[in-house]
Amino acid sequence: MHGLLLKDSIASFENRRVALKPVELGSREVVRVEGPSDWPTSSAELRYVLLWTSDRSGIQMRVHNGDIVPTIGADLKVADDSFSQRRILNRNAAFVGSYPNGTGFRLSLDEAAALVEAGSRNAEVIWDYLTADAIQSAIPPKPVSKIINFGDMSLEEASDYIEPLERLEKLVKPDRAKKSSRSLREQWWRYKAQAKAMYEQITSLSHVLCFSQDGKNLQPALVDQVKRVVIDTKVTVVADDSFSTFACLSSSLHRIWAIGDGYARARVFKYLPSHFSSFPLPEQDNELDELGIRLHHMQRACMKNRHVGLRELYNWVAEPDNRLSEILELRKIHHEIDNRFLQLAGWGDLRGNDYTFEAIAGIRQLLPDQEWRREVLRRLALENDRRATIQGDASTAGENDDEGEDE
Structure with a gap:
């Protein structure tokens, strides 16, 4: 041995x-x-x-x-x-965001304002920038910084925006010149990955569901759609504006699926598109829709009234001694979501389980007990396999997760 x-x-x-x-x-x-x-x-x-x-x-x-x-x-x-064992069920619905590959693209609000002051046309290539940190800390979750985005412009077209291009030439081009990839060296003013398929899928939605890829609570953020926004590669986006889906992804069942499907590193869970693409969602349901709306409104009210972002809010939810009325209501809604999901799945025998405050991989969670979690995970895995077999899809979830990081 x-x-x-x-x-x-x-x-x-x-x-x-x-x-x-x-x-x-x-x-x-x-x-x-x-x-x-x-x-x-x-x-x-x-x-x-x-x-x-x-x-x-x-x-x-x-x-x-x-x-x-x-x-x-x-x-x-x-x-x-x-x-x-997990196979793909939900195709073309979950994505990672754009991968700029260069910190020089990113702008503070003051830097963005200075570029627009230098030339009003520069505003055309300065977009809102939604980061993983903004999802977790902004009140409500929304873009709080800016980024230069030349899209598919040629260098000649980009040259019309003098100051933004000069910034990239100074802060991005020297590092790109060291890359082994010819396209990165020669097209230094463009992103490494633009995530075009994602933007095509979300363009008509009123809001999107976003997960910080490296987070502690695995709670999706409902982010209102912004016309000119770049979503960062550290954000996993689910292209669905249904409140029923929002409720399902906020359930203990989905959290258990994501925890079982991923891993924790330095007290952080990694959430990737495969967690959604393999998850056996129940059918769209009016009651789940209403629960999703209630959860959304309660989250927004708590964040506004208590001046906390989503990360801190769900730290409170997982604190045994926190008895604030809003936190108790949030826990109640999550419990109702779990029970409705179980009912729709035909697993009514698992309803009514007590919740415990437990550290999983060093991260405190509010979840049903371990025996319940194992049984739910077993049934979800069987349902994943059953549906994939019916669909005739042998693809394994996770094979195509695209995890971009600045080199």
Whole structure:
């Protein structure tokens, strides 16, 4: 038997594909997992996992965090939680935003105002910029900064906007000149990825549902549509303005699905398009629609009255001692959403479960107990497989997640 101590990000999709999947497909198997856990010193913001592998012929039992289990998958989770089993159900509905690839594109409000003052036409290439932080902290969630956006303009066309182009020539071009990609070097005034498909899908919507890719609460933000907006690559966008969908994505069932499908790094959950594309949504429902509207209005009222953003608001929701009337009402609405979802799914036997305040991967959550979560995750996985089989789709969710980061 071999033991390893590794960073918990080993279980992320891109890492396990090259590191752990070959173990699962080979002659050895993961037989014991402990963690993820916080590193025992405060000097490092680090989480680790312990795992043991064994030759298949010598396996007597498999243990996951003290529990004897039938199988441990390549994602270091119990087999029923396996990421690799999840298949695509909802195509062309969830996206990552634009990838500028250069901090020089980004503008503070003062910098944007100065560029417009230098030339009024410059306003044509200065757009609102919706970032992951704005989703979590702005009241309400909305763009609070600006960005230069030349779109598909040629260099000759971009030259009509003297000051914005000069800024990019100074702050972006030198770094782009070092890139291995020829297109990045030669088209330094354009974004690395424009996310055109996303903007085509959301252009007619009244609002969009946004997740911070690196967040703690996995609560979607309902963001009112803005005409000229660039949504950053660290934002996962669901192109759906239905309040019923908003309610479903705010449910404990979706949060459990996302937690089981992803991983936590430095006390942060990573939310990617595959979490939505693989999720078996119930049918659109008037009662869910009404619950979604109630949740939206209560969130907005709390943020405005208490002067907190979405991140802080849901930190309060997960605090056992917080008994503010608005927080109690938010918890009540979430509970009603869960019960309606379960009823629509035909899982009425799971309704009425008590909620607990529990740390999952070091992040405090308000969720039903572990036994309930495992059963819900098992049923969701079976429903995902059933629907994908009917659709005749063998694609595995997560294969096409496009995670852009500034190089």
